[in-house]
Amino acid sequence: MTYSIGQVADRLDISPYTLRYYDKEGLLPFVDRNAAGRRRFKDNDFNFLEVIVCLKEAGVPVKQIGNFIDLCMTGDATLQDRYDFLAEHEANLEQKMARLQHTLDFLRWKKWYYKTALQAGTERIHYLPGTNQVDPAVHAEFEQLVADGASPKALGELSFK
Amino acid sequence: MTYSIGQVADRLDISPYTLRYYDKEGLLPFVDRNAAGRRRFKDNDFNFLEVIVCLKEAGVPVKQIGNFIDLCMTGDATLQDRYDFLAEHEANLEQKMARLQHTLDFLRWKKWYYKTALQAGTERIHYLPGTNQVDPAVHAEFEQLVADGASPKALGELSFK
DNA sequence: GCTTGACCTAGAGCTAACTCTAAATTCTAT
DNA sequence: ATAGAATTTAGAGTTAGCTCTAGGTCAAGC
Known part of the structure; x- marks a missing residue:
């Protein structure tokens, strides 16, 4: 065929x-x-x-x-080279996936940031009083929720009140 | 600053x-x-x-x-758009990571393929008798080992005799 | 005061991975 | 037998994302 x-x-x-x-x-x-x-x-x-x-x-x-x-x-003389090639790219891919997991975590924290702003009607709730700068404590608050057992993915869902 | x-x-x-x-x-x-x-x-x-x-x-x-x-x-009028944007790319990234996991699985099966060929000294052990074509049963054999509880990553490691 | 290095812009150049065009040939279905 | 679709090649064109060059300005240390 x-x-x-x-x-x-x-x-x-x-x-x-x-x-x-x-x-x-x-x-x-x-x-x-x-x-x-x-x-x-x-x-x-x-x-x-x-x-x-x-x-x-x-x-x-x-x-x-x-x-x-x-x-x-x-042919068979290159079996080791082929193995090594695949092993190298397996390692590369593992690293890449670890990076992407961090990226996904970050995306979820920002989603939560906007979910809470949306629920408050303004992004100002995340600013330091009297400024337009984001309060670093906001990220810490999110991290605390995660540390207390909340799912980062679920925290950012709008249906999750 | x-x-x-x-x-x-x-x-x-x-x-x-x-x-x-x-x-x-x-x-x-x-x-x-x-x-x-x-x-x-x-x-x-x-x-x-x-x-x-x-x-x-x-x-x-x-x-x-x-x-x-x-x-x-x-400003605040776009909070929903920003949330939606992040939600969309969160979904995209989840899909991408799922694809990469399949890619990683494939890479590990091929590593096992070369590990076993290397240990036999020739790729011919994976061919259908009298041909240069790979026996589909070889992949099935790998899948069986995984189904029986072996780790796909460990199966491909050369130190794993 | 002078030198060295960092910075500025506009715009050219580069690379990877396609993607398409043109003109010719071949295959398939009626 | 013939029309239309699929295939062939060489080579041109496209896009994204940088990366660099040229010619100039600016800032910090000796």
């Missing part, structure tokens, strides 16, 4: 343009061509494509993905 | 070029200037800067961050 570039594009939810671009960049050396020069993807090719999509999602630049594919085409 | 662009750049680990670019894009309308036209950041400005950095990390495009800052400068 083989698949045209359009069929693969549909299945992976990627445009044919993008697939050809990846091919040009050396990411698809495993793809066969028919007599007329058209790409014929095999079932096994999806194993590679899955890896490419995964590494893209992990934020690995196209060129580096190309390096990895090169290792794959070289 | 005020701060120069260089001091702010150091503190946020962002280049002064980037800060000026953000200013040009309308992200820093709150920054004062001294008599000579140099930017003087106030302590309260860091509240805005924190939000900008957070939204950037969350993947919000610079233009949209500018829209949010505009809302902030407008």
